[in-house]
Amino acid sequence: MPKIDDDHDCPCGTGRPYGSCCGPIHAAGAGLGTTAESLMRARYSAYVLHDADFLLDSWHPDTRPATIGFGDDLEWQGLTIAATNGGRVLDSEGTVEFRARFRRGGQYFELHELSSFARIGGRWLYVDGVDPDA
Ligand SMILES: [Zn+2]
Structure with a gap:
């Protein structure tokens, strides 16, 4: 499993160090993000x-897969949050639309997803998530 130091830029692209961004959420267990976007x-x-x-623990039991595969040749390149709706501290539901870029087999791809959170x-x-372009 790849590891990064707490003072390294967080992979999620906030520009904050991992140790004060996603690191504490990972360390404390799934679902401690205060908003749908932070999760x-x-x-x-x-x-x-x-x-x-962490991925399995933060997945709704009704839709959670049995296992998660990462793909040996897949390299994530960056995340952009396009929009959020609901998902704040006192909400019970929310959506986050994002674009995540990755490289596989020497080619670049983009995952565009509208994710639902509860x-x-x-x-x-x-x-779960749907392709907003479909
Ligand atoms: Zn982060």
């Missing part, structure tokens, strides 16, 4: 860091 960012960083436990028992969980 979305922490999940992106977990993909970068191959943290399957807050259950005080924890934000990822529910």
Whole structure:
């Protein structure tokens, strides 16, 4: 599993160090992001860091897969949040639209997804995602 230091730029692209961005969310366990966007960012960083436990723990039980594969030749290149709706501290639902860039087999791709989140028992969980361009 790739590791980064706390003072390294966070993979999610906030420009903040990992240790004061997604790091504490990963360390404290899934769902401690205070907003849907902060959980979305922490999940992106977990993909970068191959943290399957965090991804599974922050996935809604109704839609959670049995396992997560990362793809040996897949390299995440960056995240851009395009829009958020709801998903704030006192909301119970929210969506986050994002673009995530990755490289595989020497080619560059972009994942464009509208993700849905729900807050259950005080924890934000990822529910599912759709392609807004489809
Ligand atoms: Zn981050």
